[in-house]
Amino acid sequence: MAASSSRMEIEKLSLEQLRGLKEQADLEVNLFQDSLNNIRTATARLEIASSALHDLSLRPQGKKMLVPLTASLYVPGTLDDAEKVLVDVGTGYFIEKTMVEGKDYCERKIALLKSNYDQLLEVATKKKSIADEAGAVLQAKLKQLSPAH
Amino acid sequence: MAAVKELQRDLENKANDLNKLQKDIAKNHQVRKKYTIQLGENELVLKELDLLNEEANVYKLIGPVLVKQDLAEANANVRKRIDYISAELKRLDATLQDLEEKQNSKKEAIFKLQQRIQALQAGKGKA
Numbered sequence: 001m002a003a004s005s006s007r008m009e010i011e012k013l014s015l016e017q018l019r020g021l022k023e024q025a026d027l028e029v030n031l032f033q034d035s036l037n038n039i040r041t042a043t044a045r046l047e048i049a050s051s052a053l054h055d056l057s058l059r060p061q062g063k064k065m066l067v068p069l070t071a072s073l074y075v076p077g078t079l080d081d082a083e084k085v086l087v088d089v090g091t092g093y094f095i096e097k098t099m100v101e102g103k104d105y106c107e108r109k110i111a112l113l114k115s116n117y118d119q120l121l122e123v124a125t126k127k128k129s130i131a132d133e134a135g136a137v138l139q140a141k142l143k144q145l146s147p148a149h
Numbered sequence: 150m151a152a153v154k155e156l157q158r159d160l161e162n163k164a165n166d167l168n169k170l171q172k173d174i175a176k177n178h179q180v181r182k183k184y185t186i187q188l189g190e191n192e193l194v195l196k197e198l199d200l201l202n203e204e205a206n207v208y209k210l211i212g213p214v215l216v217k218q219d220l221a222e223a224n225a226n227v228r229k230r231i232d233y234i235s236a237e238l239k240r241l242d243a244t245l246q247d248l249e250e251k252q253n254s255k256k257e258a259i260f261k262l263q264q265r266i267q268a269l270q271a272g273k274g275k276a
Contacts, residue, residue, distance in 0.1 A: 086208070089197045090190045091230070093223060094215060096206035105197075 010137050018138045025131035032124035036117065043113045050106035056082050057099045153273070156266045163259045170252045177245050181238065188234045195227045 013021065059065075059079055066074040085102040086094045097105065198207070198220065207223045208215045218226075 090194045091187075091227070092210040093194050093198075093218075093227075094208040094210065095197060095201065096208070 007133055007137070010133055013137075015138070015141060018134055018141065022131060022134040022138055025127060025134055029124065029128050029131050032120060032127060036120055036124060039113055039117045039120065043110060043117070046106055046110050046113065050103065050110065053085065053099070053103055053106060056085075057103075153266060153269050156262060156269070160259065160262050160266065163255060163262065167252065167255045167259065170248060170255060174245065174248050174252065177241055177248065181241050181245070184234050184238050184241070188231065188238070191227055191231050191234065195224070195231065198224050198227065 010018070010021070059082060061079060061081060063079040065077055065079050067077045068074050083099050085097055085099060087097050087102055087105050089095055201207070201220060203220065205220065207218045207220050209218045209223065210216075
């Protein structure tokens, strides 16, 4: 129902307005796609962090490990207390948490991102269908005009 | 004839003004976006800090140094930052509205000028 009424409104627009509407909608769809990709990347990084945490929690204290100092320099060391972890919460603040709290933090952030992603997907899909409709109506009108000659 | 030239010069000036206004509006949007992102980040941090009990350790990264901070102090700092950013956003909103009003009146003035020029040129054509 909603789709057919919006289609009627789109059909009332002039050619110029139709073109403008389609361009605008296309731009917005692209923006939404970029945002969706960003959220997916961030979620992936959080999931890697979460699994790294889990792995760390399995290691015994005193275990020999290699510590990265730069991207290409590692130094040997031993694992100290893996019960405490430092979490980067943003704007330069770090919070000392227990391993359990750290895992919980990752889970919470991942859940938040997933819900943002779903909300964004809904809006993006609606906008895409508007863009598609505008395009279809535009095509139809152009076809109407040309065979007239 | 001279009248048309002068009107055209005026039109050019107004067009330049409009251009500058539009650039200012675009810049306003950019700054606004930056502030909105920072506001969101700070609010997330505040939420995390609120979840902590009194004894949890909080550290702030100042340059290359991680400095231990008092939880109350960290809370106060983040809150102050949030207030500052909100105030800046409000100020930007007011500026944006003002700029948009100026833009609209400039567009109207340009339109009227264009009409006068066209009328004059049509009149000359007939004569």
